[in-house]
Amino acid sequence: MTSLAIDLPMPPMQLRIMKEDDEALVRSGTSLARLMMERGLKADGTLLDVGSCYGRLPLGLLAGTDFHGTYIGFDVLRKQVRWCKRSLTPVAPNFRFHHIDVRNDRYNPSGTVDPLEVRFPAKIGSIDTISLFSIFTHFYRADIEHYLGEFKRVLKPGGIAVTTWFVYDDARLPLIQSDASVYPMIYELDAHTRYNDPDDPLRAIAFEESLVRSMVEAAGLEIVTIDRGTWCGEPGTIFQDLIILRRPGALKDRVRARLGHVKRRVQRTVEARRARRSS
Numbered sequence: 108m109t110s111l112a113i114d115l116p117m118p119p120m121q122l123r124i125m126k127e128d129d130e131a132l133v134r135s136g137t138s139l140a141r142l143m144m145e146r147g148l149k150a151d152g153t154l155l156d157v158g159s160c161y162g163r164l165p166l167g168l169l170a171g172t173d174f175h176g177t178y179i180g181f182d183v184l185r186k187q188v189r190w191c192k193r194s195l196t197p198v199a200p201n202f203r204f205h206h207i208d209v210r211n212d213r214y215n216p217s218g219t220v221d222p223l224e225v226r227f228p229a230k231i232g233s234i235d236t237i238s239l240f241s242i243f244t245h246f247y248r249a250d251i252e253h254y255l256g257e258f259k260r261v262l263k264p265g266g267i268a269v270t271t272w273f274v275y276d277d278a279r280l281p282l283i284q285s286d287a288s289v290y291p292m293i294y295e296l297d298a299h300t301r302y303n304d305p306d307d308p309l310r311a312i313a314f315e316e317s318l319v320r321s322m323v324e325a326a327g328l329e330i331v332t333i334d335r336g337t338w339c340g341e342p343g344t345i346f347q348d349l350i351i352l353r354r355p356g357a358l359k360d361r362v363r364a365r366l367g368h369v370k371r372r373v374q375r376t377v378e379a380r381r382a383r384r385s386s
């Protein structure tokens with residue numbers, strides 16, 4: 108492993124809920140940041156980071172990419188957000204952080220804002236890309252539905268959201284309950300939801316893929332890709348399941364894309380006929 112040059116403020120250890128050292132924090136932040144760039148974040152784009160915590164993704168963007176757009180992060184943890192505001196914004200004024208005191212049974216049980224009342228700190232149609240890492244793995248269904256509605260509100264047409272989940276279908280069900288899973292999803296919350304810890308359901312919660320698809324569709328979004336993670340013992344390169352969502356483009360963009368598709372098909376057919384005639 109090569110060592111990363113860390114010339115950035117580092118959060119104090121007591122704020123790091125994952126307890127990693129500086130090297131591991133910057134390394135994992137950098138891999139998330141590069142994943143964001145691979146999945147469509149532009150260096151000068153506008154990024155909304157849902158659940159920015161103690162700044163893993165922003166540290167990675169600053170340490171490992173040429174991102175120079177606008178970063179907006181928010182989280183329910185007051186001290187972590189305060190550290191990001193006081194330490195990261197002065198070195199990168201295009202990185203801004205907001206605290207919203209949303210209730211979450213695991214992270215902020217005495218929060219004063221109902222999760223169903225949350226408004227993301229961004230205007231309608233102003234965001235190119237959303238990141239949401241390891242958040243829906245700690246949310247109940249109704250809260251996810253509301254957050255997906257906020258995605259639709261703040262994303263530009265054609266904008267994308269890079270999100271992680273624990274998902275399953277009938278084929279995966281035995282595996283997610285087994286000891287091969289890092290979080291054996293033994294307990295059933297309802298017909299489409301399972302969880303790992305009876306004392307703390309939001310420690311790790313999994314949703315049936317069909318439910319995820321219907322929540323995404325109901326929010327007026329579409330699924331671009333689903334890449335399965337290794338969390339339940341399947342092979343792969345990422346830990347949680349990675350789902351890329353998109354706010355459909357404006358009607359004229361969709362019509363243009365459809366016309367382009369039809370034109371390419373006609374061209375291919377014409378070329379194939381020509382090739383057959385000349386052979």
Ligand SMILES: C[S@@+](CC[C@H](N)C(=O)[O-])C[C@H]1O[C@@H](n2cnc3c(N)ncnc32)[C@H](O)[C@@H]1O
Nearest residue numbers: 158159160163182183184209211214240241242
């Ligand atoms: C496992 S941490 C992941 C943090 C960060 N996304 C990362 O990958 O490093 C989960 C985060 O979700 C945040 N969180 C919990 N409820 C939230 C909510 N309703 N809205 C936004 N963030 C929330 C927690 O405060 C915590 O920072």
